[in-house]
Amino acid sequence: MEDRRILVGTGRIASWWVRDLGVAVVLDEQRRSHKDRQSPTLHPRTILSHRARAEGFRFLTTGPVPSSEVAAAGTPIIGSGRRWARVEVVDRTEEPPGRGVLSDRVKAALHGVVRSGGTAAVFTHRKGYAPSFRCTSCRTLRRCSSCGTAATEAAICQRCGGSLAACAECGGAAFEPLGAAAGRVRDVVARLIGPDAVGGTGDGRAISVVTEADLVALPPVDLLVVVDADGLILGPHFRSAEAALALLARLARLVRAGSGSRLMVQTAIADHDVIDALRIGDPSGFLEEEATRRRAAGYPPFGDLVVVEVRGEGSFLDDELALFEGAGAIVFGPLSVRSGTRWLLQGRDLGRAKRHLRDALRRLRDGGSAVRVDVDPLDV
Ligand SMILES: [Zn+2]
Numbered sequence: 001m002e003d004r005r006i007l008v009g010t011g012r013i014a015s016w017w018v019r020d021l022g023v024a025v026v027l028d029e030q031r032r033s034h035k036d037r038q039s040p041t042l043h044p045r046t047i048l049s050h051r052a053r054a055e056g057f058r059f060l061t062t063g064p065v066p067s068s069e070v071a072a073a074g075t076p077i078i079g080s081g082r083r084w085a086r087v088e089v090v091d092r093t094e095e096p097p098g099r100g101v102l103s104d105r106v107k108a109a110l111h112g113v114v115r116s117g118g119t120a121a122v123f124t125h126r127k128g129y130a131p132s133f134r135c136t137s138c139r140t141l142r143r144c145s146s147c148g149t150a151a152t153e154a155a156i157c158q159r160c161g162g163s164l165a166a167c168a169e170c171g172g173a174a175f176e177p178l179g180a181a182a183g184r185v186r187d188v189v190a191r192l193i194g195p196d197a198v199g200g201t202g203d204g205r206a207i208s209v210v211t212e213a214d215l216v217a218l219p220p221v222d223l224l225v226v227v228d229a230d231g232l233i234l235g236p237h238f239r240s241a242e243a244a245l246a247l248l249a250r251l252a253r254l255v256r257a258g259s260g261s262r263l264m265v266q267t268a269i270a271d272h273d274v275i276d277a278l279r280i281g282d283p284s285g286f287l288e289e290e291a292t293r294r295r296a297a298g299y300p301p302f303g304d305l306v307v308v309e310v311r312g313e314g315s316f317l318d319d320e321l322a323l324f325e326g327a328g329a330i331v332f333g334p335l336s337v338r339s340g341t342r343w344l345l346q347g348r349d350l351g352r353a354k355r356h357l358r359d360a361l362r363r364l365r366d367g368g369s370a371v372r373v374d375v376d377p378l379d380v
């Protein structure tokens with residue numbers, strides 16, 4: 001009889017050699033936990049997709065929204081698209097300022113769920129995550145005028161380092177937050193509904209205030225509210241929009257089937273294609289747009305990105321940088337980070353540049369520097 005075995009494990013098993021492998025599956029391919037911070041870090045989907053071609057096994061992924069990589073490679077996806085709850089978009093530009101983190105419509109919906117004996121969850125940022133802001137005079141979302149990233153209270157853009165001053169739309173200088181971390185949202189809901197109705201996951205209260213880490217333990221609910229979708233969609237990384245859609249679709253799947261059940265998404269960018277895809281329950285239009293944007297910018301999967309973090313004093317030499325650039329890489333850096341300096345190499349095809357990079361890294365390591373290399377990083 002044939003020997004049939006299923007091997008289950010974390011991302012690391014993507015590199016294991018297995019005799020006569022028939023099929024490899026990455027479950028919920030868009031979850032961030034698939035990629036660890038070891039050096040050099042490659043996503044298991046990248047490893048398995050290459051191996052599948054070289055070794056001749058089938059490679060599949062699952063999840064509500066495929067990544068651009070998987071979509072571009074034509075990797076078969078199980079369970080993508082549709083099959084998520086009704087989505088109600090709450091446009092925050094339609095209401096006057098001073099409403100706080102929950103709109104009137106969301107407040108009414110939460111009251112309604114509690115009255116009817118149902119359950120709700122309110123999803124917000126984890127502690128330490130900055131909410132997005134809107135201008136109190138023209139009500140538009142505060143964004144960096146050079147790169148479009150959602151602006152926080154800080155004076156400097158998290159993505160491009162540009163300075164953020166007045167509202168890019170109207171020149172106004174007063175802003176109010178559209179979201180808050182879980183602790184503050186819990187206070188708001190407790191004041192609104194009553195302290196006994198609010199808790200965390202699994203403590204049997206009518207309303208749970210949750211962050212991404214709580215989702216695995218969250219039972220299905222009748223109403224799920226996303227407090228601040230914009231900070232996710234217009235986040236500082238090139239993958240932010242795609243990751244936001246995957247997360248929002250995952251949230252929509254935590255809503256119990258039933259009349260009146262829904263995902264309510266608070267946003268000040270209701271015409272964004274992430275919101276569109278979510279509303280119609282189909283990520284394909286978004287993925288096409290995203291592919292066009294990535295191709296134009298030279299981002300993966302249509303271009304290569306490599307991040308190098310050098311701990312301590314070491315740095316690339318001028319002639320090393322010239323070799324990288326001669327091999328087709330655009331080099332950004334050095335940017336000061338907590339542990340040292342960070343460099344970014346970007347280009348349509350970094351094959352030749354990577355060979356020069358390998359030599360330069362050897363020199364740095366020989367000189368005593370600790371170096372971390374992230375190929376195709378999630379957070380750039
Ligand atoms: Zn304004």
Ligand SMILES: [Zn+2]
Pocket residue numbers: 144145146147148149157158159160161162
């Ligand atoms: Zn910017």
